[in-house]
Amino acid sequence: MGGGIGAFIGDAHRRASRICNDFQLIGGVFDVDYEKSKEFARQEGVSLNRCYATLDEFVSGELALPLGERIEAVSIVTPNFLHYAFARKLIENGFHVICEKPMTTTVEEAEELKALVEKHKVSFCLTHTYTGYPMVRQMKELIKDGVLGDVQRVDAQYYQGWINSIIHGTESRITGVWRLDPKTAGVSSCMGDIGVHAFNLIEYTTGLEVKRVLSDLSPVKEDVQLDLDGTVLLRFDDRLKGVIRASQVAAGEENNLTIAVYGSKASLKWEQENPNYLYLLSDTEPTKIYKPAHGYNSGFAEASQVMPAGHPEGIYEAFGNLYKGIAKAIRGEELFEGEFPTVQDGVRGMKFIHGVVQSDKDNNCWVDL
Amino acid sequence: MGGGIGAFIGDAHRRASRICNDFQLIGGVFDVDYEKSKEFARQEGVSLNRCYATLDEFVSGELALPLGERIEAVSIVTPNFLHYAFARKLIENGFHVICEKPMTTTVEEAEELKALVEKHKVSFCLTHTYTGYPMVRQMKELIKDGVLGDVQRVDAQYYQGWINSIIHGTESRITGVWRLDPKTAGVSSCMGDIGVHAFNLIEYTTGLEVKRVLSDLSPVKEDVQLDLDGTVLLRFDDRLKGVIRASQVAAGEENNLTIAVYGSKASLKWEQENPNYLYLLSDTEPTKIYKPAHGYNSGFAEASQVMPAGHPEGIYEAFGNLYKGIAKAIRGEELFEGEFPTVQDGVRGMKFIHGVVQSDKDNNCWVDL
Amino acid sequence: MGGGIGAFIGDAHRRASRICNDFQLIGGVFDVDYEKSKEFARQEGVSLNRCYATLDEFVSGELALPLGERIEAVSIVTPNFLHYAFARKLIENGFHVICEKPMTTTVEEAEELKALVEKHKVSFCLTHTYTGYPMVRQMKELIKDGVLGDVQRVDAQYYQGWINSIIHGTESRITGVWRLDPKTAGVSSCMGDIGVHAFNLIEYTTGLEVKRVLSDLSPVKEDVQLDLDGTVLLRFDDRLKGVIRASQVAAGEENNLTIAVYGSKASLKWEQENPNYLYLLSDTEPTKIYKPAHGYNSGFAEASQVMPAGHPEGIYEAFGNLYKGIAKAIRGEELFEGEFPTVQDGVRGMKFIHGVVQSDKDNNCWVDL
Amino acid sequence: MGGGIGAFIGDAHRRASRICNDFQLIGGVFDVDYEKSKEFARQEGVSLNRCYATLDEFVSGELALPLGERIEAVSIVTPNFLHYAFARKLIENGFHVICEKPMTTTVEEAEELKALVEKHKVSFCLTHTYTGYPMVRQMKELIKDGVLGDVQRVDAQYYQGWINSIIHGTESRITGVWRLDPKTAGVSSCMGDIGVHAFNLIEYTTGLEVKRVLSDLSPVKEDVQLDLDGTVLLRFDDRLKGVIRASQVAAGEENNLTIAVYGSKASLKWEQENPNYLYLLSDTEPTKIYKPAHGYNSGFAEASQVMPAGHPEGIYEAFGNLYKGIAKAIRGEELFEGEFPTVQDGVRGMKFIHGVVQSDKDNNCWVDL
Secondary structure, three states, X not given: OEOOOOOHHHHHHHHHHHHHOOOOOOOEOOOOOHHHHHHHHHHHOOOHHHEOOOHHHHHHHHHOOOOOOOOOEEEEEOOHHHHHHHHHHHHHOOOEEEEOOOOOOOHHHHHHHHHHHHHHOOXXXXXXXXXXXXXXXXXXXXXXXXXXXXXXXXXXXXXXXXXXXXXXXXXXXHHHOHHHXXXXXXXXXXXXXXXXXXXXXXXXHHOXXXXXXXXXXXXXXXXXXXXXXXXXXXXXXXXXXEEEEEEOOOOOOOOEXXXXXXXXXEEEEEEOOOOOOEEEEEOOOOEEEEOOOXXXXXXXXXXXXXXXXXXXXXXXXXXXXXXXXXXXXXXXXXXXXXXXXXXHHHHHHHHXXXXXXXXXXXXXXXXXX | OEOOOOOHHHHHHHHHHHHHOOOOOOOEOOXXXXXXXXXXXXXXXXXXXXXXXXXXXXXXXXXXXXXXOOOOEEEEEOOHHHHHHXXXXXXXXXXXXXXXXXXXXXXXXXXXXXXXXXXXXXXXXXXXXXXXXXXXXXXXXXXXXXXXOOEEEEEEEEEOOOOHHHHOOOHHHHHXXXXXXXXXXXXXXXXXXHHHHHHXXXXXXXXXXXXXXXXXXXXXXXXXXXXXXXXXXXXXOOOOEEEEEEEOOOOOXXXXXXXXXXXXXXXXXXXXXXXXXXXXXXXXXXXXXXXXXXXXXXXXXXXXXXXXXXXXXXXHHHHHHHHHHHHHXXXXXXXXOOOOOOHHHHHHHXXXXXXXXXHHHOOOOOEEO | OEOOOOOHHHHHHHHHHHHHOOOOOOOEOOOOOHHHHHHHHHHHOOOHHHEOOOHHHHHHHHHOOOOOOOOOEEEEEOOHHHHHHHHHHHHHOOOEEEEOOOOOOOHHHHHHHHHHHHHHOOOEEEOOHHHHOHHHHHHHHHHHOOOOOOEEEEEEEEEOOOOHHHHOXXXXXXXXXXXXXXXXXXXXXXXXXXXXXXXXXXXXXXXXXXXXXXXXXXXXXXXXXXXXXXXXXXXXXXXXXXXXXXXXXXOOOOOEEEEEEEEOOEEEEEEOOOOOOEEEEEOOOOEEEEOOOOOOOOHHHHOOOOOOOOOOOOHHHHHHHHHHHHHHHHOOOOOOOOOOOOHHHHHHHHHHHHHHHHHHHOOOOOEEO | OEOOOOOHHHHHHHHHHXXXXXXXXXXXXXXXXXXXXXXXXXXXXXXHHHEOOOXXXXXXXXXXXXXXXXXXXXXXXXXXXXXXXXXXXXXXXXXXXXXXXXXXXXHHHHHHHHHHHHHHOOOEEEOOHHHHOHHHHHHHHHHHOOOOOOEEEEEEEEEOOOOHHHHOOOHHHHHHOHHHOHHHHOOOOHHHHHHHHHHHHHHHHHOOOXXXXXXXXXXXXXXXXXXXXXXXXXEOOOOOEEEEEEEOXXXXXXXXXXXXXXXXXXXXXXXXXXXOOEEEEEOOOOEEEEOOOOXXXXXXHHXXXXXXXXXXXXXXXXXXXXXXXXXXXXXXXXXXOOOOOOHHHHHHHHHXXXXXXXXXXXXXXXXXX
């Protein structure tokens, strides 16, 4: 659904699905404009019979086919506000779904999708791409194995700078950016788009749940309506605290997502821009650098890189690992825990986004997730 | 004052003063135990006539000497609770003072010292050592020159891990650590000892003042009475926000003080553990790495390294730069702005420490500094 | 040709061709064992009509098809000793060829292929993968633009460690490794397999030709017949000198290929394991870090990354860039200079390999290439 | 001897000796111009009685004093060509000597000094400063402990760029630089000044002796008479080979001395510009980063840093460690092996310099050291 000519994220999904070698593009609705959709189908060598004008036609057309020929999984790469309706319809009709984030626009919709996924027994993958990196998976496994002892502090950061040149540019350019418009972007820009990745990474790697948040967000410039920058204090169970820092106007930052998890026995640090390096720090031993494609890694991490050590795989391969995960799920193969983000990650993400926006509005009070 | 046999920080002061080549150790009160004090004097080749038993004897003894022979400057490296009384007496008698941090135990004492320094026209150096690094000074100069445009976000971190092994060790070791005891350490451990360095670095490099703080501190372990870890939200003027993160129990971290200042046009990042690298990020140009001993640096930064480029100078040299600064001040030479931290930095630091402790106690509310 | 079930490099070629989105796997000879070849074809969804038993059948079968349906390009991923014969036959019959390195086993064969490629006007891509990285291409462009002034020194390194554990393992494992056996590996192991990549990278980025070599190679262990380690002195025109260092037994090194080109005005440094960082050093300005997906890069570098800045692309994407290059050549589109390595790179590589082996045999004398 | 007003290296020696806290500046011959020498003495608070006009006066003056008052150790920081004569006279009269490198101008002089040092039983320290870094010492200890297994390859580099701007500047500036003039610099510039440091570091850390060298040197520019750049192939015993690369015209390089020692079991890598990081690589375990001031280090490494972990000490502290070593030797205290470079290191260095110049002249043949 979506992702036709000129669509950036659709292209990323196609490349990811091709790398992992488990998917073939058979059909879809590639554009609201049916002519453009067909042009795209021709380019990609997709049969025009399977290039549908609308979601309804897609569903009825595919359901009319015998089970073996029918499209099994559908990627939703439409504008955000359509995710929910499209996902709902597809799940209700038994299609497996790969959905771009944010999954929905409200917590209620997210919970509804979750219930539907369970009811209809389909697989659902939310593309929190960064969980596909081998060393993020190794981090998860090391924490699960108790290498850190008790987690004592969590610190994640997601700094980008690309919106900085927009807000300091001309007025017309500002209004042109849909992320800055509450009508299209929803309740949050920075936290909704990137802060939520940091949040997901924390819950993914630690296996812990954030219970409460206190946030301090900023639109940075007067004429901006949404948050472009902010800090979120995190409260887990008991004594455990943490922090998420995020910005879309950190001049010169590219895609600087980092996570540090500090434990009673040791600590782990990872950076997205150098994804093949995982640092294990301890008080008593030299810092250790874990890298992919080594026998010392967990089976899950090892299954997440194809090339030998020192041949850097990157973001497409991480993305491909998610596609590979849901492919395995669809085929009923045994999965590693966390091989792809699920509809539950989507529910958690929506709670986070709405929680931090609420806290900021209420003068930086604590909000339960 | 203090710093005799076995004293760590006294040794650091001596080395720093020797490197900068402007000081000579002539006399002092090196230990509360006069015999030990004299033993130290002998070791260091200090005349026993100038090795005094008490501060009072020191003051009267030195004042009895003709002006040209009299000790000009005194380093206070006693336990924290003595700083105020010693500094007061020395300032009132016209001695220049180099004082370890924290300067005092209360904001009121700090402000009183400030008034005394102004009244008695002495020089006063508070040893926020990190401001002595050439690249910290270059950062200050670049920001002053407007290279970043308007500052939009400030993010500083100070992570250490050395107390981690203590709190997870035996009970007896915990009580043995004076930093964990409110009676000796004062109102705060983590923020008072290291958070305040991050705070100072922010105000030093940006030239801006923090107006309000909201903090979330943690003793991490049940049986600990003071904060060992925490996050502080910062509010400057107007829209500008920032964050300080600090921990003394971040397992495996050594002395990981970092600062990032993000501006409307560019950003600067610096890390204490690799102090000779300063990164200038921008949206439109390759990241630039500033290093000491290059013609492209400001005069202030250049004056702060002796060796040619690529010969790494470190913490003692940074420390020595502060000593050199106050030596220049005592001699009445022209100073760069910020050549040594003053009594005013001490006042700001005390306000910060007490502010963050207050905010944490009051359920993470905003507190004015 | 080749690359069937269990074949590592064939898999890499398939992924690379799929990422670049310009190729479809239509047919081939996937294994010497025809049954295995057909099994592979079924797995990949390749029509069994196009799964041939031998190269001869492939050629005659495809030539029998109308031009529009015929396979246009063939990847040769067979064992090394078959490259020449396969390439020759394919070129002579008008197929475009993507060939794994080493291209041939002798200089003469290499020159013959070069003549055939010119005669039959086909496109020929030798997979020196590293030239597909955006920052390697940016390096080439910066040097071409004169940013370095005159090149004064070239220093390349290729250190791997994976054979180290083999030579210190059991006897049986040693004989099992075809790279250590002159019968299968040819005249050289280390220089033939990886040294030649460093050589290629030098000639690629500088646009200069190595005229003479003096080498000092080592089998490292008594019972090894081929070089596993060595240093090669390089002589270009006139005064310019350089050096290549390579090892397959540098314990713990993964795939540490680096290049530094020093010029009269500035210098450039790049490392394969962190391929998205290119360092420009100068005597008078801060070091600059070039990264992909920025407006400051050349058009060629920019065309070599798809994702926005900070989303690390890796080795498969570099590989895909070569496939994209030859696809453009086949379609007759305008190419950047150096968009894929050609048969001429293969000729140069064979001259290098045979030259350094000769020099080492002749007691480290100079040998003309 | 030497090191008066405006002398760079003399200043470094003074700072180093002061940091280590074992030396006091009592007297000397600080300048050939006696008036300047006295001016310097006044500045430094040195008694004019001990400020001598000539070496002869120094020796007779000091020897006239009772043993306990006499100057014990003398630093030679004169121009290179005076080192030998000064050292000889001082040694013969029983003074301990700290000598700048190069120790002499010929191998014969070096061997003569060595014989005199042994005969007169004085301590002699040659200031190969880099051996004073804690992590270089840790490297030596790890190798001695067999952590690497058998050494299989050694690769050292020393790249600087500061002469580059000189040779591409005006003619007058070229002739003004004494390092480029054979009359003052001796037989070699690059190898004599910095290549020899790399050589020393190799022999120091590995405990192995280089037996033969083959070199390829370059003056880089027509009008330069000495080598500014070069590569040296090394042959140790048996199969072991290595390489040294050095340049003084590598544009933009600061002081990039590195060493990598590859063993049968593991490898070690160190870089002078980031001296507090030592990397241990192995085929089977994550790379480990050793840093100073940790219990996991050897006693020798631990004794070489004063500050706690994460407080970077630098080049002056390394230098101070050498001064501390010879102080211990003079006092007859027990030394770690390698606590300061000796006259024997000076002999080896002269053999290296003359060997590589010889090899280059003889068309890159092998020369025994």
